[in-house]
Amino acid sequence: MTNYSPRPARFDQAGQDQLIDAHDLEVTQPGMSALRTWSHDALALRPGETALDIGSGTGSEVFAFADAVGPTGTAVGVEPDPNLLASAERRGTERGSTAAFVSGDAYGLPFGTDSFDAVLCERVFQHLTAPARAAAEIARVLRPGGRAVVVDADWATAIVHPGDQRVVGAVIDTLISSTTNPLSGRRIAGLLSGAGLVVDGIGSHALVQDRTVGAGALVTRIAGLAALRGVITSAERDQLIVDLQAGADRGDIHISVTLFGTLVHKPN
Numbered sequence: 047m048t049n050y051s052p053r054p055a056r057f058d059q060a061g062q063d064q065l066i067d068a069h070d071l072e073v074t075q076p077g078m079s080a081l082r083t084w085s086h087d088a089l090a091l092r093p094g095e096t097a098l099d100i101g102s103g104t105g106s107e108v109f110a111f112a113d114a115v116g117p118t119g120t121a122v123g124v125e126p127d128p129n130l131l132a133s134a135e136r137r138g139t140e141r142g143s144t145a146a147f148v149s150g151d152a153y154g155l156p157f158g159t160d161s162f163d164a165v166l167c168e169r170v171f172q173h174l175t176a177p178a179r180a181a182a183e184i185a186r187v188l189r190p191g192g193r194a195v196v197v198d199a200d201w202a203t204a205i206v207h208p209g210d211q212r213v214v215g216a217v218i219d220t221l222i223s224s225t226t227n228p229l230s231g232r233r234i235a236g237l238l239s240g241a242g243l244v245v246d247g248i249g250s251h252a253l254v255q256d257r258t259v260g261a262g263a264l265v266t267r268i269a270g271l272a273a274l275r276g277v278i279t280s281a282e283r284d285q286l287i288v289d290l291q292a293g294a295d296r297g298d299i300h301i302s303v304t305l306f307g308t309l310v311h312k313p314n
Contacts, residue, residue, distance in 0.1 A: 081251040081307055085166060085195045086110065088247065088309040094118040095163040098187065100152050100180075101125060101170035105134030105145060111164075112145040122157075124150040152180035161187045165194040169305075171230040172198050177237055185241040188312040193246070195309050196238060200231030203252075203304040206265060208293045209286045213278050217265065217286065220272040231306040243310035255301040260291040265301060 091097055091114035099107045102123025111121035125131045125147060134147045150156045152170050165184050171177045184194050201222050206214045222228040235245050255262050261269070266287060273283040293299035 078251070078253055078305070081197060081249060081305055082107070082168075084249040084251075085168070085197060085307055086114075088195050088249070088307070089164045089166065089193060091115055091119075091164055096120040096161065096189075097122070097164045098155075098157070098162045098166070099123045100155070100165065100167040100184070102134060102147065103127075103130050105137055105147060107166055107168070108134070108145040108147065109138070109141060109143050111166075112143050117144065121145045123147045124152075124155060126151045152183060155183045155187050157187050159186050160189045163189055163192045165192070166197075167194070168197040169199065171196065171234060171237075172201070172225055172227050174227055174230075177227055177230065177233070178240060181237040181241040181243075184238070185243050185312060188243075190312055190314040193309065193311040194238070194243065195307055196234045197305055197307040198230040198234060199253075199303050199305050201225050201228040201303060203231070203302075205300055205302050206290070207300045208298060209289045210282070213282045213286050216277045217269050217272050220275060220277060221264075221268045224268070224271060231304065234306060234308040235310075238308060238310045243312055245308060245310050247309040249307040249309075250304055252302045252304045257294055257297070257299050260294045260299070261287045262301060265290065 089097070091111060093116040095115045096119060097111040097115055099111065099122070102108050102125045105123055108121050108123035115121055121144065123134060123145065125134065126149065128149070131147055131149055138145050138147065148156060152167065152174060153176065165188055167180070167184060171180060174180055184196070188194060204218050204221060206218060235248060239245055269278070269283045269286055272278045273280050290299060
C-alpha cells in the first residue's frame with residue numbers, strides 16, 4: 047500500500063467561519079444522515095478494500111470505512127486542520143480502530159496513483175478556489191474500476207422563512223457571495239466527468255434546520271454580514287431575527303439548504 051507521509055496542508059481557509067456555522071445546520075440533521083447512508087450504500091465497501099475520506103474532520107466516516115473493510119483492508123482520512131486531525135487520531139485510539147489519519151488536502155493527496163478502491167469527499171468542494179484540481183486528484187488516486195462519492199451543498203437552494211422577502215433575498219445573496227464555490231452541488235457531476243470519471247448516480251437531501259432555534263448561527267452571522275456590507279440596514283437585520291424567532295415560536299419557520307451527492311467510477 048502507499049506510503050502515508052503527511053504533506054503541508056494547502057486547503058483554502060476563506061470559508062472556515064461559514065463551515066463552522068454550517069455544521070450547526072447540517073451535522074445532526076436527518077437529511078445529512080440520509081445522504082451519508084446513501085453515500086455508504088453507493089460506495090458498497092467490501093472487506094479487504096482500500097478507502098479514503100478527503101476532508102475527514104473528526105473521523106466518523108473513516109471509522110465506518112475501517113469497520114467495513116475489516117482488518118485486511120485500509121481506511122484513511124486526509125484532513126488539513128491540525129486540531130481536527132488530532133481529534134480524529136485521539137478518537138481512533140479510544141475506539142481501537144484501524145483507521146489512519148494524515149495531514150493533506152484535496153489539491154495534493156499524499157498518495158500514489160491508483161491507490162484506492164473507494165473515495166469519499168463531503169462538503170469540501172464549496173471551499174475550493176480550484177475544484178477541478180480536486181476532481182483530478184480524486185481521479186488520480188482511484189484505481190481503475192474504483193468508485194467515488196462527492197457530496198456538497200448548493201447554496202442557491204437556501205430557503206429562509208419567514209421574513210421580508212427583499213431582506214431574505216439580500217441575506218441569501220450575501221451567503222452565496224461569501225462562499226468560495228457556492229454552487230458546487232450542481233457542478234460536481236461536470237467536474238468529475240471532466241476529470242475522466244463516469245457518473246453512475248446523483249442523490250440529494252434537504253438539510254432543514256431545527257425549528258426550535260430561530261434564526262440559528264449561520265443565518266444570524268450572514269444577516270450581520272449583509273448589514274455590514276450595506277445591502278440591508280441594521281434595523282432590517284434585527285427585524286429578520288425577530289421575525290424568525292416569532293416564526294419558531296408559532297411553528298411557522300423553515301431554514302434549509304440542499305446537498306447533492308454524485309457517485310462516479312474510474313473506467314478500467
